[in-house]
Amino acid sequence: MIFSSLRKKLKDTSISRKLYFTIGIMAVLVVVELTTLGVAINTLSAVRSFVEGEALWSKSQKDAVYRIRIYSSSHNEKDFQAFRQFLAVPLGDKKALIELSKGKPDFKIAKEGLLAGRNHPDDLDGMINLIMRFSDYYYLRKAFDIWEHADVEMQQLIPLADKMHDMIRSKNASQSEINQVMDQIEAINGKLSQMVDGFSYTLGEVSRWLERTVLKVLLALSLTIGTISILITISVSRGIEKGIKAIIDGAALIKQGFFSTRVQVYSNDEIGVLASAFNDMTVALENKIQELKSAEESLKKERDRAEASEKVKQLFLANMSHEIRTPMNAILGFARLLEESLTDKELQEYIRVIIKSGDDLLVILNDILDFSRIEAGKVNFEMQSFNLKNTIDSIVTMMEPKAFSKKIKLKSTIDKQIPKIIIGDSVRLSQVILNLVSNAIKFSENGEISIAIATIDEDADKIVVECIVKDTGIGIPLEKQAKIFESFEQATTDTVRKFGGTGLGLSISKQLVELQGGKIFVKSELGSGSEFHFTLPFLKAKNGQLKRALDHENGVEIIHTPGKSGKGIRVLVVEDNGINQMLIVKVLQKREFEIDVADNGMTALDMLKGKEYDIILMDLQMPEMDGYEATRLIRNLENNKKGVPIVAMTAHTIKGERERCIEMGMNDYVPKPFNIEELFDKMFNLVKNRFDETSII
Numbered sequence: 001m002i003f004s005s006l007r008k009k010l011k012d013t014s015i016s017r018k019l020y021f022t023i024g025i026m027a028v029l030v031v032v033e034l035t036t037l038g039v040a041i042n043t044l045s046a047v048r049s050f051v052e053g054e055a056l057w058s059k060s061q062k063d064a065v066y067r068i069r070i071y072s073s074s075h076n077e078k079d080f081q082a083f084r085q086f087l088a089v090p091l092g093d094k095k096a097l098i099e100l101s102k103g104k105p106d107f108k109i110a111k112e113g114l115l116a117g118r119n120h121p122d123d124l125d126g127m128i129n130l131i132m133r134f135s136d137y138y139y140l141r142k143a144f145d146i147w148e149h150a151d152v153e154m155q156q157l158i159p160l161a162d163k164m165h166d167m168i169r170s171k172n173a174s175q176s177e178i179n180q181v182m183d184q185i186e187a188i189n190g191k192l193s194q195m196v197d198g199f200s201y202t203l204g205e206v207s208r209w210l211e212r213t214v215l216k217v218l219l220a221l222s223l224t225i226g227t228i229s230i231l232i233t234i235s236v237s238r239g240i241e242k243g244i245k246a247i248i249d250g251a252a253l254i255k256q257g258f259f260s261t262r263v264q265v266y267s268n269d270e271i272g273v274l275a276s277a278f279n280d281m282t283v284a285l286e287n288k289i290q291e292l293k294s295a296e297e298s299l300k301k302e303r304d305r306a307e308a309s310e311k312v313k314q315l316f317l318a319n320m321s322h323e324i325r326t327p328m329n330a331i332l333g334f335a336r337l338l339e340e341s342l343t344d345k346e347l348q349e350y351i352r353v354i355i356k357s358g359d360d361l362l363v364i365l366n367d368i369l370d371f372s373r374i375e376a377g378k379v380n381f382e383m384q385s386f387n388l389k390n391t392i393d394s395i396v397t398m399m400e401p402k403a404f405s406k407k408i409k410l411k412s413t414i415d416k417q418i419p420k421i422i423i424g425d426s427v428r429l430s431q432v433i434l435n436l437v438s439n440a441i442k443f444s445e446n447g448e449i450s451i452a453i454a455t456i457d458e459d460a461d462k463i464v465v466e467c468i469v470k471d472t473g474i475g476i477p478l479e480k481q482a483k484i485f486e487s488f489e490q491a492t493t494d495t496v497r498k499f500g501g502t503g504l505g506l507s508i509s510k511q512l513v514e515l516q517g518g519k520i521f522v523k524s525e526l527g528s529g530s531e532f533h534f535t536l537p538f539l540k541a542k543n544g545q546l547k548r549a550l551d552h553e554n555g556v557e558i559i560h561t562p563g564k565s566g567k568g569i570r571v572l573v574v575e576d577n578g579i580n581q582m583l584i585v586k587v588l589q590k591r592e593f594e595i596d597v598a599d600n601g602m603t604a605l606d607m608l609k610g611k612e613y614d615i616i617l618m619d620l621q622m623p624e625m626d627g628y629e630a631t632r633l634i635r636n637l638e639n640n641k642k643g644v645p646i647v648a649m650t651a652h653t654i655k656g657e658r659e660r661c662i663e664m665g666m667n668d669y670v671p672k673p674f675n676i677e678e679l680f681d682k683m684f685n686l687v688k689n690r691f692d693e694t695s696i697i
Helices: 002-011 015-074 077-086 088-100 107-116 121-134 138-170 175-255 270-274 279-341 345-375 388-404 426-442 493-499 505-515 543-555 578-590 601-610 627-635 657-663 676-687
Strands: 384-387 408-414 421-424 447-458 462-470 519-524 530-540 570-574 594-598 615-618 646-650 668-671
Touching: 015 077, 015 088, 015 121, 015 138, 015 175, 077 088, 077 138, 088 107, 088 121, 088 138, 107 121, 138 175, 279 345, 279 578, 384 388, 388 408, 388 426, 388 447, 426 447, 426 462, 426 505, 426 530, 505 519, 505 530, 570 578, 570 601, 578 594, 594 601, 601 615, 601 627, 615 627, 615 676, 627 646, 646 657, 646 676, 657 668, 668 676
Parallel strands: 408 447, 570 594, 570 615, 615 646, 646 668
Antiparallel strands: 384 421, 421 530, 447 462, 462 530, 519 530
């Protein structure tokens, strides 16, 4: 009925209006769909914010209990104050929830509470809107009820902790009485852990409900858009076809000489006008061209928007990498210092667990960044000449300690037919082999891992090699072998629980191999180990390239410095982060370097003008003046100080950062978290021309 009435109205409407109407209806429906999608994304983002907030809440609660537990035995006031500080996050969240539960909440107070709970400022509005709009929804109400009960339980910790504090300060209570109070705190901690699990599970239900709802709405809108578009298109096209056919038939009759022929006008649109004036056809054609241009412009804007979105994602990943690597630098650095200092074997084992966990986190971070670059098509391959044997030997040297810790023998063989120097991307080759060897070590309890490189094809300019990484590990079920190269896939769920990992390593390796024109596959039998095969093409080095590569190998002298002293070497550390300052100073003090510290590039420049330094360790991202500008100004000095060696130390590890540092005038680059021995090697190599061997040993 409605469609029939609409068709009658369109009959006497101009073609341009019909087209505008059609496009308008589609545009309105698309806007509705995009609006729905936007609301859904914002809501899911808010749920994600609560998940992150819950993680912060849980961590602070556990850290607080951990500190009060230490305090119960150490009686150190610093531990009690640390307990109070860790409570700031749960108390801030509680303040926000109480305020938002009011009939007329003060959103400023609520935001202050969420900020105190260490929630990101950009997430606050979304979190508040989620509470205000959807708080009556079953799962959200359930989640917030759990939150309120958790706050009540958390509140009970404070008087118990204060009681313990008073007992310890009075020195009248026995350790047994203190332990009784601690037992009450542990009981509350147990309840809180269960509540946190319940809160996380409930938020998961919220997320799944939103996903289902959004999919249903988007599907309904898509079907509506498609149906209406088809019906309107059919109606309009039939009317136009009927009018044109009448004009063609009339023109044919006129051609035959029937000049009295009159073309029947079926409508008052351009087709009707065309019966008496062909100029209207030109107008219709121009309108059509304009519409095509509009469609092209719209597509261009969509493309630009997609490219901008990709840039934002890449920037986010770079910033995420920097913000994670900065604290990880301190965590791993101090952990390694502790490992060297401690004599208690149990404590050393704890420290090794911390170091391993930190290293695993960095592997995961690098996997995510590589995966993102590959997904965005941002991977570039450097065609450089390199020594294949040296590359494989470096991999074996790097992985041997990890293999040795599990009593696994690691060996390598290279086909003698392969030229000593070949041209390709040695970094990406190393990345693939390291991924495969790391997996082999992870999934093997003992036995042997071998790396074999062989020639499978060769001509005058190119050579194709096959690399086989073979282990004696747990093997892979046949039905899972086709899936392990997919993103976020592992052999079994038991594998994830037992060995961890992101499931990205093999996916990244596969894509890196295939992007270079190679292939990768696996042969495996459950319980008998696995063989990972991949092929890669490389160019053969020409005479000039071969000579330069060999000259470079023979001319580079690398000083390895285990245990060497830096006594007499003056180092300027330029770092704005206090924790990282402390770490670098402690590391350098162990080698007896003379150290000064600057908080930013401007201060460093002033200190360099007033004092001689043999080397500068330069952070890049600092207030007032960053490391790039400081380096530029140092290199522009008009005295011999402009040549002081500068080593960049930064958590920025995106591709091209090292090259940018060298281009800006720095001598070398050390990513955070830094390897202590690698740092010392680079420092001693850079200052070796200023000191003879006796002054640095």
